[in-house]
Amino acid sequence: MEVPVRKLRVGVIDLVTKGPTRALYARVMNANLASIMPQVVAAWCEAEGHDVTFTCYTGFENLAEELPDGVDLVFIGAFTEAAFLAYALSGLFRSKGAVTVLGGPHARCYPEDARKYFDYVVGFTDQAVIREVLLDCAPHRPVGVHLQARQQPATLPGVRERWKFIEQTLRKAPVLKIVPMIGSLGCPYTCSFCIDSVVPFQPLDFAVLKEDLRFLVRTMKHPRVAWHDPNFGVRFDDSLNAIDAAVPPHSVEFLAESSLSLLSEPHLKRLERSGFKALLPGVESWYELGNKSKTGQNKGLDKVRQVSEHVNMILRYVPYVQTNFVLGLDSDEGAEPFELTKRFVDLTPGAFPGYSLLSAFGRAAPLNLQYQRANRVLPFPFHFLDNNHAMNVKPRNYAWRDFYDHVIDLTAYTFSWRAIGNRFRATRTMTPRWMNVVRAVSSEGFGRLAYYAELRRRLDADQEIRRYVDQETTDLPAFYADKVREDLGPFWEWLPAGALQHDPNAYLKSEDSPPGLAETPAGATEAIP
Numbered sequence: 367m368e369v370p371v372r373k374l375r376v377g378v379i380d381l382v383t384k385g386p387t388r389a390l391y392a393r394v395m396n397a398n399l400a401s402i403m404p405q406v407v408a409a410w411c412e413a414e415g416h417d418v419t420f421t422c423y424t425g426f427e428n429l430a431e432e433l434p435d436g437v438d439l440v441f442i443g444a445f446t447e448a449a450f451l452a453y454a455l456s457g458l459f460r461s462k463g464a465v466t467v468l469g470g471p472h473a474r475c476y477p478e479d480a481r482k483y484f485d486y487v488v489g490f491t492d493q494a495v496i497r498e499v500l501l502d503c504a505p506h507r508p509v510g511v512h513l514q515a516r517q518q519p520a521t522l523p524g525v526r527e528r529w530k531f532i533e534q535t536l537r538k539a540p541v542l543k544i545v546p547m548i549g550s551l552g553c554p555y556t557c558s559f560c561i562d563s564v565v566p567f568q569p570l571d572f573a574v575l576k577e578d579l580r581f582l583v584r585t586m587k588h589p590r591v592a593w594h595d596p597n598f599g600v601r602f603d604d605s606l607n608a609i610d611a612a613v614p615p616h617s618v619e620f621l622a623e624s625s626l627s628l629l630s631e632p633h634l635k636r637l638e639r640s641g642f643k644a645l646l647p648g649v650e651s652w653y654e655l656g657n658k659s660k661t662g663q664n665k666g667l668d669k670v671r672q673v674s675e676h677v678n679m680i681l682r683y684v685p686y687v688q689t690n691f692v693l694g695l696d697s698d699e700g701a702e703p704f705e706l707t708k709r710f711v712d713l714t715p716g717a718f719p720g721y722s723l724l725s726a727f728g729r730a731a732p733l734n735l736q737y738q739r740a741n742r743v744l745p746f747p748f749h750f751l752d753n754n755h756a757m758n759v760k761p762r763n764y765a766w767r768d769f770y771d772h773v774i775d776l777t778a779y780t781f782s783w784r785a786i787g788n789r790f791r792a793t794r795t796m797t798p799r800w801m802n803v804v805r806a807v808s809s810e811g812f813g814r815l816a817y818y819a820e821l822r823r824r825l826d827a828d829q830e831i832r833r834y835v836d837q838e839t840t841d842l843p844a845f846y847a848d849k850v851r852e853d854l855g856p857f858w859e860w861l862p863a864g865a866l867q868h869d870p871n872a873y874l875k876s877e878d879s880p881p882g883l884a885e886t887p888a889g890a891t892e893a894i895p
């Protein structure tokens with residue numbers, strides 16, 4: 367006899383920010399940063415017959431009121447920067463009797479830590495994993511269960527099935543409304559710092575993609591789509607053929623992250639014809655990763671010239687280009703890498719440079735094991751791990767103060783009025799022009815510069831911070847604890863005791879003593895003790 371399934375009241379929360387905010391930029395942009403998976407999870411829970419309340423938290427909502435009273439199970443999707451908000455919410459909902467589940471980048475990178483605060487922590491997630499959680503739906507405390515599918519899911523619900531959650535989220539975006547879509551998972555490249563360097567490339571169903579685009583053209587006035595593929599266009603012709611077969615040229619505007627090696631001139635001509643308006647290629651370093659940027663053995667100034675020419679060519683076809691760089695890689699030494707990036711800014715005035723400080727997100731990438739083995743990973747609280755507010759890898763070739771001097775110099779150069787003016791003039795169309803100005807004068811440009819300057823001042827004057835970054839102590843400097851308290855606002859009181867600290871070497875320790883993998887009866891899921 368079949369046991370009837372209990373109908374659950376399920377809440378799904380997508381955290382796109384780390385705490386309450388009133389910032390204008392957040393009001394305009396945060397809803398456009400919504401993730402795909404929380405919408406997928408909500409659709410899968412409904413398909414299993416449960417009542418679902420979905421909310422994308424953009425920093426303006428009252429979360430305690432958004433979910434119904436008596437919710438049985440709460441899924442939270444979070445980046446590491448929002449881990450504390452997620453932990454606090456888990457505490458809050460558990461206190462009301464709910465069972466809690468964490469998924470997303472933080473769950474993938476720091477499962478050992480997250481299990482202390484959630485009943486379930488999930489890595490790769492497919493429908494079977496979600497079904498398993500729904501069927502079990504029980505408190506697992508003090509240490510939660512860690513579940514993951516053996517690989518990325520073969521299919522994901524498309525825009526049509528996610529639409530009611532997308533629509534509800536985009537109502538929060540007052541001007542620009544961007545729909546998240548995905549055409550592939552994983553990546554064939556193997557950039558050692560990247561979470562996808564070990565995940566096989568896998569295209570998703572092109573038929574779903576086509577149907578979704580047709581649906582969007584019927585449903586929205588001027589649809590804009592952001593591709594969340596880790597590297598869009600690996601199967602270039604297949605992807606573009608699918609887009610072109612589905613919708614008339616320019617009826618949808620597209621944004622995508624794509625590596626330079628995929629952005630040849632013939633490909634760019636096609637992308638322009640099909641309505642691509644923004645591309646975000648990764649340059650990362652002037653000394654490494656030649657394959658990805660198609661610069662082969664070229665290094666240093668030669669690579670700057672080559673990449674600059676390439677990006678200027680991209681700008682002839684696509685109006686908005688953000689070039690991503692990682693600062694502080696082991697191959698960087700002295701002033702040269704920073705000076706080279708300044709040359710790039712001069713030679714490529716139309717591109718918006720996105721800088722990330724080298725960060726090791728737990729078990730995200732194999733390279734992190736090397737950093738942990740060398741005792742180079744600092745235990746900065748998760749809240750600051752957003753590629754900018756803290757660099758949690760001790761640089762190999764720089765003292766901290768010198769490093770921040772270079773970072774400040776480069777940031778000031780990139781967001782000087784001269785560079786802002788050059789960028790404005792070199793950008794062809796209105797929205798990208800102003801977007802660049804707004805990004806430069808808001809938290810990303812001026813805001814970061816002020817933050818780095820404050821940090822640099824403290825590296826001289828604040829004994830606690832100096833000892834912390836020099837690894838003489840793991841006691842958290844008051845500066846950081848105060849900032850978390852301020853940013854979490856009312857959620858601070860729900861932050862579990864001890865959450866500010868984590869073991870930065872948990873990945874290495876788990877590798878040194880490998881756990882036995884216990885299979886569930888389905889055989890498709892791993893429950894990791």
Ligand code: B12
Pocket residue numbers: 381382383399400401402403404407441442443444445446447467468469470471472474475488489490491492517518519548551559560561562593594595596597623727730751752753754
């Ligand atoms: C697309 C993308 C973006 C997009 C879209 C972001 C979004 N909200 O989804 C944009 C450009 C906006 C973005 C911004 C940022 N990103 Co980003 N981004 C990615 C990228 C390239 C792909 C992620 C993706 O969607 N994959 C497809 C999904 C289906 O697969 P998946 O992510 O592997 O998820 C699986 C599981 O984790 C699980 N899952 C995922 N979410 C959830 C949620 C629930 C509830 C459940 C149950 C399961 C679940 O199911 C999936 C299927 O198995 C990854 C790098 C990569 N190559 O993966 C970085 C990555 C996720 N980003 C990263 C970072 C740091 C950022 C920024 C902080 C950068 C910055 N300084 O601005 C911001 C933060 C934005 C925010 N708070 O929303 C880091 C995250 C590390 C971490 N532990 O936090 C990554 C891993 C890159 C890296 N540095 O290694 N990003």
Ligand code: SF4
Pocket residue numbers: 553554555556557560561562563596597625648658
């Ligand atoms: S090309 Fe991009 S997505 Fe692929 S491994 Fe390198 S950094 Fe990761």
